[in-house]
Amino acid sequence: MVIEQVSYAVVVKDLYKIYGKSSVALNGLTFSVNQGEIYALIGPNGSGKTTTLRIIATLIKPTRGIVEVYGVNVVKDPLKVRSFINYLPEEAGAYRDLSGEDFVKFMLSMRYKEPDLEKAVEEAISISGLGRDLKRPVRTYSKGMKRTLALSVVLASKPKLLILDEPTAGLDVEKALFVRELIKKYNREHGITVLLSSHNMLEVEYLAHRVGIIYRGKLIGEGSPREIKESLNAENLEEAFVKLKTRV
Amino acid sequence: MILSQLIKREIKAFLKNPGFIISMVILFAFYAAMGSIMRRSVEETQQIILQSNIGLVVEDDSLLTRELVKAINETLDGRLRTYSSLIEAVENTGIGVLIPHGFTANITSNSTTVYLASMIKIDSPSTTIIQAKSGILSQLGTLIEHILPYVVSRVYGYEVQREIAVYIRGSALFYGKQVDATLLMGFLTLITMLPLFVGILVGTNAGYAAQLVAYEKLEKAFEMLLAQPIKRSSIVIAKIIGASVATIIYSIVFLASMFTLAMGSLPTSIQSINSDGLNSLIEQLSNQLGVDVAFNFVVSIAITLVLGLIESGSLGIILGSLASDERTAGLLITPVMFLYIGLALVFTFIGFQVNVVTSIISGIIVLPLPVVYILSLISGETTYIAVSLLSTISTCIVFMAIAVFLFNRDIVVLGLRVRIRKEQ
Numbered sequence: 001m002v003i004e005q006v007s008y009a010v011v012v013k014d015l016y017k018i019y020g021k022s023s024v025a026l027n028g029l030t031f032s033v034n035q036g037e038i039y040a041l042i043g044p045n046g047s048g049k050t051t052t053l054r055i056i057a058t059l060i061k062p063t064r065g066i067v068e069v070y071g072v073n074v075v076k077d078p079l080k081v082r083s084f085i086n087y088l089p090e091e092a093g094a095y096r097d098l099s100g101e102d103f104v105k106f107m108l109s110m111r112y113k114e115p116d117l118e119k120a121v122e123e124a125i126s127i128s129g130l131g132r133d134l135k136r137p138v139r140t141y142s143k144g145m146k147r148t149l150a151l152s153v154v155l156a157s158k159p160k161l162l163i164l165d166e167p168t169a170g171l172d173v174e175k176a177l178f179v180r181e182l183i184k185k186y187n188r189e190h191g192i193t194v195l196l197s198s199h200n201m202l203e204v205e206y207l208a209h210r211v212g213i214i215y216r217g218k219l220i221g222e223g224s225p226r227e228i229k230e231s232l233n234a235e236n237l238e239e240a241f242v243k244l245k246t247r248v
Numbered sequence: 249m250i251l252s253q254l255i256k257r258e259i260k261a262f263l264k265n266p267g268f269i270i271s272m273v274i275l276f277a278f279y280a281a282m283g284s285i286m287r288r289s290v291e292e293t294q295q296i297i298l299q300s301n302i303g304l305v306v307e308d309d310s311l312l313t314r315e316l317v318k319a320i321n322e323t324l325d326g327r328l329r330t331y332s333s334l335i336e337a338v339e340n341t342g343i344g345v346l347i348p349h350g351f352t353a354n355i356t357s358n359s360t361t362v363y364l365a366s367m368i369k370i371d372s373p374s375t376t377i378i379q380a381k382s383g384i385l386s387q388l389g390t391l392i393e394h395i396l397p398y399v400v401s402r403v404y405g406y407e408v409q410r411e412i413a414v415y416i417r418g419s420a421l422f423y424g425k426q427v428d429a430t431l432l433m434g435f436l437t438l439i440t441m442l443p444l445f446v447g448i449l450v451g452t453n454a455g456y457a458a459q460l461v462a463y464e465k466l467e468k469a470f471e472m473l474l475a476q477p478i479k480r481s482s483i484v485i486a487k488i489i490g491a492s493v494a495t496i497i498y499s500i501v502f503l504a505s506m507f508t509l510a511m512g513s514l515p516t517s518i519q520s521i522n523s524d525g526l527n528s529l530i531e532q533l534s535n536q537l538g539v540d541v542a543f544n545f546v547v548s549i550a551i552t553l554v555l556g557l558i559e560s561g562s563l564g565i566i567l568g569s570l571a572s573d574e575r576t577a578g579l580l581i582t583p584v585m586f587l588y589i590g591l592a593l594v595f596t597f598i599g600f601q602v603n604v605v606t607s608i609i610s611g612i613i614v615l616p617l618p619v620v621y622i623l624s625l626i627s628g629e630t631t632y633i634a635v636s637l638l639s640t641i642s643t644c645i646v647f648m649a650i651a652v653f654l655f656n657r658d659i660v661v662l663g664l665r666v667r668i669r670k671e672q
Binding site: 019054057058059060061079082083085086087088089091092093094095096097098103106107109110111113150153154163 | 468469478657
């Protein structure tokens, strides 16, 4: 069955993921992401955010359910899906033995050939803002620098769908702001659809057009941050989440 | 383009790894020390007297030889058996000694040297067997040297004033071919070292390949790589090639170490053999065995290394895929490395008959492949080469398929999760 919805970048329907025999990570998750929007999955630890993103990024397979990216089933044609997407895992790092610049070149060479590769590398270098530090080995980088480096690679690859797992987790305020601005800029200027997960409700309110609240592998609320807050009479998303959780 | 980038990346990962460099230095020092230890070990082995029957052929029938045989037999507790030909003696006892025509005349004249002919039967590549049998012959020669003056005194009634040296000219019946025993010993030593050589390399390669996956997981770049629009089989192939290149570099150092070991362990007289002399020996051996020894050595090692690197690389990647981090990978790969090296040691010291079963097993574990290859050529049973190669190639394909399969499964991201249920 194909759920071809041209306006949807991502369609997730009745998604289950069970680890081993009984560890249920996703329990009938259903949501969709519109093309060109920033969609944020929020929820507590262990709610299934990372599992969901990994399935959409074709890293792991669902136990059952349907996931399509731009109309392409992630299980049936993962290679094609990978050509639409790029994925920044939680705590993404880089090869310690490479310099920052070599890491950028290596990763982008998976998608581009010369002369486009050179342009993409230049763009990634510019995005990263790491300057001369790019010549240094990645093992000397701080966590924030590694995160910025990895983000610059996925942004410069200009995927149709960018999947970001906790993009600002562990970053200081300045770096977090920098990363958020980059995400917003690339969404606005290049029309990149962004699907991200976050614990940070303030970040989500600032970034996301729509939010999906996930709890115990199920979506318990969805809408724009304002819609969610208004419908629950909550002052912020944190309060909205707590109210929704008590209803489950 | 993508594959070359992947390969470059994998090779760089090794060349910039201090552990890789240090391990090569340790290896070199280790084998240089092993050279002197092995020399002492061989000298001790030469002192061992083995108990077994000896087939004797007496061409020179005289009172002296009859008395000599009687005396030897008494000294050896009746272990002498007489036969009409050396081949018959060898076929029945494994060790044959011939007292040639003119032996008595040599003794009664003023000759200080007498010669005996000998033959030992070798039907396995084990050097232990040839060493043991050669040891018996050596002991026999010494025994005759000691007994001879007394026998002469008893038979002829005078005392021998001179020392008579007894030389036993040795040959071997090796897979039905008569070969000079010394040459054969050198040849067998060389081919039985090959499984150990291959074992160390493929064990190392498996470890390298597992590390490539495990370290990538540690560096947190693995999931990013897996999300790129590239076939997982390309990543697997790149890792196999990357690990293999590192192992080839390692093997060059290894060979240099082995050369140092060989030069350190050989007596100075043998070290002085020049390349012309060596070529002459190889040519003699090739003529006696009916096989181009040098060429087939190179071919068999090259085939074994290529297939061994593919097989062990795939196995390493399988284990690296199962590991959730580099420590788990280390834990998984260490027994495999020891298994490879352990199997190599077994094949080095225990002889085996080449047949369909051993060819298949040799093919699966790769290590004894050069031995099977060369022995099959010598015995003329070349079908076994095809059987063992088919077996290795099949194993390589199966391992690679498993590696690619795992790279397309959750386990490569999540790692192997073993849950131990606690008893209440």
